[in-house]
Amino acid sequence: MARWGMVIDLNRCIGCYACMLACKQEHFLPPAVFWGRVLIGETGKYPAVQKQTYPVLCNHCEEAACVEVCPTGATTKREDGVIIIDYDKCVGCRYCMMACPYQQRTFYANDRKQYFPDQGLTELEVLGKQLHPLQKGTVIKCNFCLERIDEGLRRGLSPGMDREATPACVNACPAKARYFGDLNDPTSEVSKLIAEKKGFQLHPEFGTNPSVYYVVR
Amino acid sequence: MKPYEWMVKCTPQTEWIERRGILFWLAFFFIELGAGAFFIASFFNIVWGMVIGWLICGLLGGGLHLLYLGRPLRFLRMFLRPQSSWISRGIIFVTVFLALGLIHIVLTFLDTRIFSLFVATNIFAFLVIIYGGFAMCCINGIPLWNTGLLPVLYVVAGIWGGAELTMGVILTSGALTKIGHSVEEITRVLLVFFAFLVVVYFIAVRYSSVTGDFSVREIVGRRWKPLFWIGVVLVGIMIPLGVVVSSYTLALERIPIALLWLSIFGGLLGDLVLRYLILKNGFYSPLIPSQAT
Numbered sequence: 404m405a406r407w408g409m410v411i412d413l414n415r416c417i418g419c420y421a422c423m424l425a426c427k428q429e430h431f432l433p434p435a436v437f438w439g440r441v442l443i444g445e446t447g448k449y450p451a452v453q454k455q456t457y458p459v460l461c462n463h464c465e466e467a468a469c470v471e472v473c474p475t476g477a478t479t480k481r482e483d484g485v486i487i488i489d490y491d492k493c494v495g496c497r498y499c500m501m502a503c504p505y506q507q508r509t510f511y512a513n514d515r516k517q518y519f520p521d522q523g524l525t526e527l528e529v530l531g532k533q534l535h536p537l538q539k540g541t542v543i544k545c546n547f548c549l550e551r552i553d554e555g556l557r558r559g560l561s562p563g564m565d566r567e568a569t570p571a572c573v574n575a576c577p578a579k580a581r582y583f584g585d586l587n588d589p590t591s592e593v594s595k596l597i598a599e600k601k602g603f604q605l606h607p608e609f610g611t612n613p614s615v616y617y618v619v620r
Numbered sequence: 621m622k623p624y625e626w627m628v629k630c631t632p633q634t635e636w637i638e639r640r641g642i643l644f645w646l647a648f649f650f651i652e653l654g655a656g657a658f659f660i661a662s663f664f665n666i667v668w669g670m671v672i673g674w675l676i677c678g679l680l681g682g683g684l685h686l687l688y689l690g691r692p693l694r695f696l697r698m699f700l701r702p703q704s705s706w707i708s709r710g711i712i713f714v715t716v717f718l719a720l721g722l723i724h725i726v727l728t729f730l731d732t733r734i735f736s737l738f739v740a741t742n743i744f745a746f747l748v749i750i751y752g753g754f755a756m757c758c759i760n761g762i763p764l765w766n767t768g769l770l771p772v773l774y775v776v777a778g779i780w781g782g783a784e785l786t787m788g789v790i791l792t793s794g795a796l797t798k799i800g801h802s803v804e805e806i807t808r809v810l811l812v813f814f815a816f817l818v819v820v821y822f823i824a825v826r827y828s829s830v831t832g833d834f835s836v837r838e839i840v841g842r843r844w845k846p847l848f849w850i851g852v853v854l855v856g857i858m859i860p861l862g863v864v865v866s867s868y869t870l871a872l873e874r875i876p877i878a879l880l881w882l883s884i885f886g887g888l889l890g891d892l893v894l895r896y897l898i899l900k901n902g903f904y905s906p907l908i909p910s911q912a913t
Binding site: 440442443444446455457459468471472473474475476477492493494495496497498500501502503504505506510511512538539540541542605606609 | 626627628629631633635636640688689690691692694695697698700701704705706707708711755758759760761762902904905906907908
C-alpha cells in the first residue's frame, strides 16, 4: 500500500507564498484560514544573518498524535497515510489542535467572514461551499488534496507524476521545490530525494514520523 | 505575537485559554474543585459539602465544558474513544461520578449508606480529579504540560481546593466542630504539599527543554511575574500559610472567622490563577529547528 508523502527542497523555495494561495484556492478556504503556510525566520546576528524559509503543512504523521487524542473518532488515518477529519463527527473540543506539535490545525469558528464584506458571496465562493462544505465549530486542516489523489488514481494516474493527481501546492510551486509521491516505493522521486539528500522531518523527537520531509542540499 | 512570528519562535497555545477557551480553563477548575469537595465531604459525611461539590462539578464544570465545544449537541460522541483519548475518559469519569454521586447523596439524606457505593463514587471522584492533569500532560508538543508532575500538582490542588470548600461549608453551618478541625488539618497538609509541588514543578520544567525554560521564565520572571507572585505565591500560598501558622500559635478557635474565610478564598484564587498561568504559557517549540530560543 502506498504511503503518500512530500519532500520540500529548502534551497529551492523562494518564499513566494504560491503554495499557500494555491491551497486556499483549491479548497475555497475562508478568510484568515490557511492549511499551508510559509514560515520565514532569521538565525544569527548581524552581519552573519541567515534567512530561513520553511513551507509547512499538515505532516500526515504515521504516529499521529491528533488521531490518538480525538475523543470521537472524527480524525482518522487512511490506509495510504493521509490524516482526514470527518466534519460530521467532530465536536470541536480542539484536543487535536493541542496535541499537534506542528500546530497545523485550525478551528473554523466563524463562517460569516467574507472576502468582500456586505457584498455577498461571489459565484466562486458559492461553488466552493458546495464542493468543500466546511462546518462551523469543527477543526479543519490540510488533506493532501485527497480528492485529487483519489480521482487521479481512479483514472489510472500517478500522484506526484501527473498534475491532475498531485496536490495543488506542488503543482503551483514555480521553483519546483515540492515533490509528492509514495514514501513506501523506493524508486519514487520522493524516496530517492530523501535517501540522496538526507531528508529530515520536523521535530523527529516527538516520535510522530511525519510524511513531510525537508532537504537542504 | 505578530503573525510572522507564528511557530518561528516559541508559540503559545491559544485555543484552551483565549476567547471561548476561558470556558475550558474554568471548566477544568470547577470539575476538579467540585469532585475534590465531594471527595473530602463524603469522607466526613458532610452532606451539604457533597451537594455543593456535586453541583459545582456537574453544573459549572460539566456545563462550561459543553459550552466550550464547537458542536455541543454532538457531545455523546465523546464517549466513544476511551482507549486512547483522555477527553473521552474524562467525560466518562464525570458522567459516572455524577450518576453515582447523586444516588449517594440521596441515600445519605435518607440516612442509608452503602459502603460499596461510597467506595465506587469516591474512586470516580478521584478519577475526575486526575483527568485534567493527564489530559494535558500527554501533549508532548508543550513542555510545560508534558511532565508527570502536572497530574500530581492538579490532584493535590483539586483535593486541597475541595477541602477548602468543605471547610467553607462547615464555617457556614456554624461553630467549628471536631470534623472542622480534621478538615482544617487536611488543608494544612495539602497546602504545604501544594507549595512544595509548585516549586518542584517549575524547576523540573525549566531544566527539561529550552521551550520549557521559556515558559517558566514567562511565568516567574517576565510577562506574568506580577500575577504569579501576587496571585499564586502571596494570595494562594502565603496568606493561607500565615493563617495556618497563627492557628498553631493561637489555636484554631481563637482565629477570627474572617481570617479563615480569607484563607479559603486565597487558596481557591491561587489555584485558579496557577491554572490560568499554566494554560496561558503552554508554548510550542519553534518549527524552524535552529530557532529554539
